[in-house]
Amino acid sequence: MQLYGNPDLTGTERYFDKDEVIVSKTDTKGIITYANRTFGRLAGMTPQQAVGKNHNIIRHPHMPRCVFKLLWDTISQGHEIFAYVINRSLNGDHYWVLAHVTPSYNKAGEIVGYHSNRRVPNREVIDTAIIPLYSSLLEIEKSHESPKEGMMAGLNKAVEVIGGSGKEYNHFIMSLGG
Known part of the structure; x- marks a missing residue:
């Protein structure tokens, strides 16, 4: 996945320790209601600066839109999801995570937001499986005139691809070596 050629990207990868966890919480619209210090350090802002911003502030342009559609469709139905994600720091650096996103509920059992923990991903999985898959999904998305049609094709x-593995989505992701 080529990270250069976009003036907003530095091509520099940021890393965090395997014992660290990036944590954020959002409302149902994706507005950040909580972010921990690890989130802030990697995103390039303080946790306080993150609160009130849409979580897509850290969306990297090389992240396929179709993966986020799958994520939002899954969590809005009350299910958890695991996903490999490349994020963009405010200065244009990038960092990879293995995200676990779950709905948060109120006492009436209604979804009121989402909670995400991100851990250091398996680098071999990123290099051998995720980057090639996401590159092909991005090509498909960009090959359509309509962004929505491209996202649906992706x-x-x-x-x-997941169906061909004979596994359900989360089992497929975790079977890669998460």
Whole structure:
């Protein structure tokens, strides 16, 4: 995945320790309501600066939109999801995570937000499986004139790849070596 050629990207990867966990919470619209110090350090802002911002402030342009569609469709239905994600720091650096996103509920059992823990991903999985998959999904997305049609075509390809594994999505992701 080429990280250069975009003036907003530095091509520099940031890392965090395997014992650290990036934590953030959002409301149902994706507005950050809590971020820990690890989130702030990697994103390039203080946790206080993150609160009130849309979580997509750290969205990297090389992250396929179809993966986020799958994520939002899953969590909004009350299910947890695991996903490999490349994020962008405010200065244009990037960092990879293995995210675990779960819905948060109120006492009435209604979804009121989402909680995400991100850990250091398996680098071999990133290099050998995720980067090639995400590159192909991005190509599919960009090959359509309509962004929505491109996202849906990418999603169909992702579903085809996962279905071909004979596993449910979360089992497929974790079987890669998360």
